[in-house]
Amino acid sequence: xxxxxxxxxxxxxxxxxxxxxxxxxxxxxxxxxxxxxxxxxxxxxxxxxxxxxxxxxxxxxxxxxxxxxxxxxxxxxxxxxxxxxxxxxxxxxxxxxxxxxxxxxxxxxxxxxxxxxxxxxxxxxxxxxxxxxxxxxxxxxxxxxxxxxxxxxxxxxxxxxxxxxxxxxxxxxxxxxxxxxxxxxxxxxxxxxxxxxxxxxxxxxxxxxxxxxxxxxxxxxxxxxxxxxxxxxxxxxxxxxxxxxxxxxxxxxxxxxxxxxxxxxxxxxxxxxxxxxxxxxxxxxxxxxxxxxxxxxxxxxxxxxxxxxxxxxxxxxxxxxxxxxxxxxxxxxxxxxxxxxxxxxxxxxxxxxxxxxxxxxxxxxxxxxxxxxxxxxxxxxxxxxxxxxxxxxxxxxxxxxxxxxxxxxxxxxxxxxxxxxxxxxxxxxxxxxxxxxxxxxxxxxxxxxxxxxxxxxxxxxxxxxxxxxxxxxxxxxxxxxxxx
Amino acid sequence: xxxxxxxxxxxxxxxxxxxxxxxxxxxxxxxxxxxxxxxxxxxxxxxxxxxxxxxxxxxxxxxxxxxxxxxxxxxxxxxxxxxxxxxxxxxxxxxxxxxxxxxxxxxxxxxxxxxxxxxxxxxxxxxxxxxxxxxxxxxxxxxxxxxxxxxx
Numbered sequence: 001x002x003x004x005x006x007x008x009x010x011x012x013x014x015x016x017x018x019x020x021x022x023x024x025x026x027x028x029x030x031x032x033x034x035x036x037x038x039x040x041x042x043x044x045x046x047x048x049x050x051x052x053x054x055x056x057x058x059x060x061x062x063x064x065x066x067x068x069x070x071x072x073x074x075x076x077x078x079x080x081x082x083x084x085x086x087x088x089x090x091x092x093x094x095x096x097x098x099x100x101x102x103x104x105x106x107x108x109x110x111x112x113x114x115x116x117x118x119x120x121x122x123x124x125x126x127x128x129x130x131x132x133x134x135x136x137x138x139x140x141x142x143x144x145x146x147x148x149x150x151x152x153x154x155x156x157x158x159x160x161x162x163x164x165x166x167x168x169x170x171x172x173x174x175x176x177x178x179x180x181x182x183x184x185x186x187x188x189x190x191x192x193x194x195x196x197x198x199x200x201x202x203x204x205x206x207x208x209x210x211x212x213x214x215x216x217x218x219x220x221x222x223x224x225x226x227x228x229x230x231x232x233x234x235x236x237x238x239x240x241x242x243x244x245x246x247x248x249x250x251x252x253x254x255x256x257x258x259x260x261x262x263x264x265x266x267x268x269x270x271x272x273x274x275x276x277x278x279x280x281x282x283x284x285x286x287x288x289x290x291x292x293x294x295x296x297x298x299x300x301x302x303x304x305x306x307x308x309x310x311x312x313x314x315x316x317x318x319x320x321x322x323x324x325x326x327x328x329x330x331x332x333x334x335x336x337x338x339x340x341x342x343x344x345x346x347x348x349x350x351x352x353x354x355x356x357x358x359x360x361x362x363x364x365x366x367x368x369x370x371x372x373x374x375x376x377x378x379x380x381x382x383x384x385x386x387x388x389x390x391x392x393x394x395x396x397x398x399x400x401x402x403x404x405x406x407x408x409x410x411x412x413x414x415x416x417x418x419x420x421x422x423x424x425x426x427x428x429x430x431x432x433x434x435x436x437x438x439x440x441x442x443x444x445x446x447x448x449x450x451x452x453x454x455x456x457x458x459x460x461x462x463x464x465x466x467x468x469x470x471x472x473x474x475x476x477x478x479x480x481x482x483x484x
Numbered sequence: 485x486x487x488x489x490x491x492x493x494x495x496x497x498x499x500x501x502x503x504x505x506x507x508x509x510x511x512x513x514x515x516x517x518x519x520x521x522x523x524x525x526x527x528x529x530x531x532x533x534x535x536x537x538x539x540x541x542x543x544x545x546x547x548x549x550x551x552x553x554x555x556x557x558x559x560x561x562x563x564x565x566x567x568x569x570x571x572x573x574x575x576x577x578x579x580x581x582x583x584x585x586x587x588x589x590x591x592x593x594x595x596x597x598x599x600x601x602x603x604x605x606x607x608x609x610x611x612x613x614x615x616x617x618x619x620x621x622x623x624x625x626x627x628x629x630x631x632x633x634x635x636x
Contacts, residue, residue, distance in 0.1 A: 266555055269584045273607050274502040280609035281509065309607030316586065 017057035018064055024049035025068040033076065046073060050094045054101035062098030069094065128202070128223050131209075132161045134216055148202070148225055150195030161221075166193040176206075181216060184208045189226070201230045254323065261319045268312055276305035307440075314442040318427065321449050326366040330477055333360035333407065336367065337395055340374035347382045351391060358396030361405055364477035369450045376443040377409040377470050383437055384413035384468065398471065404456065405476050410469040416462040424460055447472070492548020492624040493519040497529040497564065498582075499556050506609075507551075507582075510616035516624055521547065526559025530567060533574055546577050546630075549623035552599075554583045554590055562590075565597040576630035580619055 028049035035045070046069040054062035070091065119142075122129050128145035132138045138161050141153040149156070149165060156164060162173075168191040169176055180186045186206040193199055204223040211217045283298045290298070337357055363370060378393070385391035391412065398406040416424070416431050423429045425448040428441040448458045451472045462468035494516070498504050504522055511517040523529035529552070531537040535544060550568075554561035561581065568574040578600040583590065586604050594602050603619065606612045 266583075266585045266587075269605070269607060270500060270503065273584070273605060273609070273612065274500075274506065276607055277502075277506040277609040277612060281506075306608060313586075320588075 014060075017061040020057045021053040021061040021065040022068065024052045025065050025072065028069065029072045029076070032072075036077065047090075047093060047097065051097045051101065054098035055105075058105065059098060059102045062094075062101065066091070066094045066098070126224070128225075129220065130156070130161070131218050131220050133218050136160045136162055138164070139218065148194070148200065148223070149192065155195075167191070180206050180208050180219065184210075189230075190223070199227075200225055201227045257319065258323060261316055264312065264316065269309065272305055272308055272312070276302060276309075279305065311440050311442075314440045314446075315427075318442050318446050318449065321369065321372075321446060321453070324369075326369065326453055328365050329367060330362055330364050331367050331370075333363045333370075333397075336363070336371055337374055337378075340371055340378055343371075343375050344379045344382060347379055351382070351386070352389060353382070353385070353391040353393055356392070356394040356396075358394070360395070360397050360407065362477050363405075363474065365454045365474060366450075369453070373447050373450050373472065374409075376447050377472075380443060380470070381409055381411035381413065381468075383439070384415075384432075385411050386437070387414060388412060403476055404473040406471055406473045408469050408471045410467065412467040415464050415466045415468045416460075417464050418462060421460060421462070425458060444470075491516070491519050492627075492629050493521065493545075494620065494624055495521050495523065495529065495532060495547040495550040497523045497526070497550065497552045497556065497561070499524050499553065503553070503605075506612065507616055510613040511620050513613065514617045514620060516617070516620035519624070525557040526561065526564045529556075529564050530559065533568060533577075546574065548627070548629040549578045549580060549600075549619075551580050551582045551619065554581060554585060554594070562593055562597065565594065565599065569598050578623060578627065578629070580623065582619070 025046070028045040031045045050062055050065040050069055053065035057065075070087070073087075073090070119140075122140075123143035125142070125144055128148040129140075129142040130138055130145045131140035138156050138159050141151070141156040145156065146152050151164065161167070170188050170190070176186055176188070184207065188204060190202050190204045191199060192202060202223040203226045204221055207220045207222075208216050209218040209220060279298055279301045283295070283302070287295055287298070334357075337360060341355070374395075378395070381393045382391075385393065393412075394408075394410040396408055396410075398408050414432070414437075420431055423431065425444045426441075427445040429445075430439065430441040444458075447470075451458045451474065454474045456472055456474035458470070458472045460468060460470045494511075496504065496507060498507065504524075508517050508520060508522075511520060521532060523532055528537075529550070532539045532542070533546075535542055552561050552564060556564070561583070565579060565581075568577065568579070575598075579598075580601040580603060581590075581594045581599050582603050582605060584605050591602050601619075603615055606615060
């Protein structure tokens with residue numbers, strides 16, 4: 001390639017081209033005169049001079065050399081009239097030489113142009129492309145390869161490809177080679193080292209080139225850098241493994257918690273029952289012998305035992321919600337509110353409550369859990385309106401943002417200070433003393449846990465002595481129905 | 485009393501002495517405590533049912549009802565259940581699980597093994613006494629026991 005460039009440069013400068021013609025004919029003339037002196041007549045030297053001029057200088061130079069040769073020949077050696085056939089033969093021969101030479105030059109120039117064009121096209125691609133022969137020697141190296149591996153074409157061409165790039169194959173090299181020879185193709189991920197010493201992972205494709213006799217002659221390799229992708233993949237894999245590990249750990253912890261809850265339900269209740277039992281037996285046997293104060297103590301003991309029993313039950317129910325599988329169905333919220341109301345009717349006995357139940361949508365979720373939510377919220381509303389002569393409790397559906405539906409329970413009860421709104425839904429958190437309003441402080445925590453398990457939110461608004469509204473949201477069942 | 489004559493024998497399987505005492509107290513109130521046999525763990529219960537060990541010499545009739553706690557030393561309640569329900573001679577004995585646990589999986593496992601009733605001991609003593617009384621009256625008096633158990 002370097003040689004052809006040199007030839008072209010000479011041919012393109014007219015001064016050099018025609019100078020070459022003059023020079024070669026002069027040299028030939030000198031030679032011919034020298035031979036003449038030795039009594040030998042020879043025109044081969046002139047033909048040679050024309051050939052040189054044609055080869056290196058092109059058609060113009062050839063014509064000039066031909067003319068000059070003819071003049072020199074006629075002038076120095078023969079009378080033109082005496083040997084016209086001889087002269088014509090000479091001229092024809094000279095023309096033939098120049099014609100061949102110009103054809104060859106044209107073909108060469110075309111080939112070169114084509115090759116350059118191909119090379120520059122291959123340089124356009126972002127992929128790295130190189131060609132190596134069957135001895136692994138690199139014969140072509142594009143710009144992409146230079147960018148990826150860091151070596152310029154000059155450095156890479158002629159080198160042993162695997163040594164230069166320190167290629168690590170995913171399979172034994174023999175297998176790769178065997179597949180390449182069998183199918184003419186191979187693809188896989190390779191690890192390589194760049195000129196800068198960094199390791200890159202590439203997705204490589206080999207294509208085998210064969211000659212006319214079907215002998216393998218070269219391998220074209222296209223590759224692109226997947227180092228980042230690979231790194232991300234590995235990262236994802238690592239995170240997945242970590243996640244799986246965490247999930248196993250969580251499962252184990254959950255199992256432990258379950259065992260713990262079981263133990264609480266079993267072992268904590270027994271002594272409590274005994275305390276209550278014996279205290280009651282004591283009360284039965286000795287109450288007539290005890291004074292009022294002592295009887296009061298016994299009552300307090302029984303009351304506390306009962307309260308602790310309720311706490312344990314509520315706590316267990318709360319922990320069960322976290323563990324139980326939700327069984328989701330589509331159901332009528334109106335119907336469920338009706339059921340919840342009949343469940344809490346006992347609490348509302350003898351009270352003057354104005355109920356207002358708005359139109360409610362269908363709900364997609366665990367029916368029994370949702371019922372617990374409604375029972376909790378409604379019995380809270382009943383409880384905290386106790387001081388009102390005319391209690392008002394409203395259950396309705398508020399405007400959500402379209403994707404969610406929002407249900408609320410509003411009362412005109414004692415309300416709460418918004419300052420403590422964050423404490424409302426915590427386990428064992430109470431905003432009122434238990435003398436005024438009894439309770440274990442688990443109800444709203446249970447509500448929150450259930451709604452969270454349904455992918456919804458709970459919140460509340462309240463004013464001290466001005467009533468409270470509790471909201472919960474959940475994904476709109478309409479959206480769920482249309483989802484596959 | 486007529487009821488006394490018809491009283492069936494109760495096998496109470498309970499490891500906690502206080503629970504035993506409270507249960508017996510509750511049964512006593514209704515004169516149901518006379519025919520109660522107490523086994524303190526699962527193994528003892530099985531010994532009684534199979535007339536082995538210290539119960540070798542007992543009469544061969546089955547109890548009218550067995551009140552069974554689930555959490556027991558040595559052989560637990562569910563295991564006792566499993567064994568007697570696979571025994572032709574014992575499988576007809578009515579078994580009432582009487583436990584502290586409200587755990588659903590215990591309940592499901594018990595019913596699967598064919599218990600006649602599942603009762604969670606109430607914390608409140610009134611309720612506890614009522615529960616025991618009703619159990620005693622129903623199983624030892626009202627219920628007609630399967631053949632093989634004897635009433636006194």
